[in-house]
Amino acid sequence: MNNEEPPRRSLSVRARLLSVTGLAVVASLLVWHGQVADFLGFDSPGDKAPVIGGAGAPDTRLPRADGDVPSTPVSTPAVTPKPKPTKPPKKKPKPTKSPSTSDNGAYDEESTEGMSPKLRSRLLKAMAAAKADGATLRINSGRRSAAKQRRLLDEAIVKYGSYKAAVRWVLPPEFSEHVKGRAVDITPAAGAKWLELNGYRYGICRRYDNEPWHFEALTTPGRKCPPREPYALAE
Template identity: 55%
Template sequence: MSEDLPPRPNGAARTRLLSVIGVVGVGAVAGSLLLWHGQVTDALGLGADKTPVVSTVGAPAIGEPPMTTLATPTPSRRTTPTPSTPSTPSTPSRTATTPTGTPTRTPTRKPTKKPAKTSREESIDGLSPTLKKRLTKAIAAAKADGVTIRITSGRRSAAKQQRLLNEAIRKYGSYKAATRWVLPPKYSAHVQGKAVDIGPTAAMTWLNKNGWRYGVCRRYDNEPWHFEALTTPGTKCPPREPHAVAKPD
């Protein structure tokens, strides 16, 4: 009785078988190589637990710590200013510097000049120093006797003196008659501050009687209110004139 032999594999099966055998063979060879490489590595001290070797390109020199580079933050466009300690405000300078560097003085406001004090006609402020001094003493003495001396007209302006003369001319009818009472400005003792008219009647009477003690005298018979410094204090007053007389122009 003949034995049946197994059927021979066809071409496709044979190709797959050879491929499997090849893969197994390559795997065996690769395993042998890996085992050999591990043995060599252990022998040379190059095991996996050692520090791995890295590239030395750009590495620091031996003995120096490696350079550590920190990322620099990019500054934002809006920054909060650091508060500063307030300083004492300085006194502003009086000079300013122009763009060319030439110092220029800051214009300062000039003080406004006060108008000159105008003496009232009813005071002794505008009188000459001599008459003012003597009359001040006489007023004090009269007050001690219970008499008040009031000044009705002291120093006058030339304009007012001319106005008074014009009124006197209309009143008395002529220049000659008017000048017995009011002299032209250029001849008037009032315009010069050397004459004073006083009141009331009691003051006229007291000063006419006692004025010589202080060098103050009545000058005209027709003007009991008109006084001038005509003598030395303590000396008798000169004789009175009947009235004022204007000098011819």
């Protein structure tokens, strides 16, 4: 029993000595290695790590992160197409406004459109007879809208200086035979002269002294026309 103990002590002491010397050797080697490394200019692993990290991974990862961010806005445009279907219904009411022209009285003034049946039928017969006689009759102004007549009167008031003077040439809409479709202005002057001389055969007469172009259906076809009036009266 006594013999066994000393060897254990000696071994433990030797082990301790070896461990201490081993640590000293390792420490000295580490110090020496560090000095050699500094002398040779090697960078320590701690210095290299930040350089590698800053140059490589962060640059490539940041753009990818930015690229992922736009992916979320892409989802928002998909939501916008939904309000678009609400726009087509707004286009539907537009075409319904066009038929209102008949109420406004937009007539083809240089035709028989809108004329009374009596004046129209008589005028067509007269124009056919004039053509056969070598004369030219054209409709300069037939049926007018009330708005057009008002506009003509406003222009005449400016031209002649007063309402009283203007109505001798352009009657107010409520008095105008053009607005009623019962008057026609003929052009050119030679054609109007032909109608003045021959219109009675078709019941068409010149009405005013100051308007050689203005005609109305004032008599029975074949009968003499009534005496002319000096100018139009708003009454």
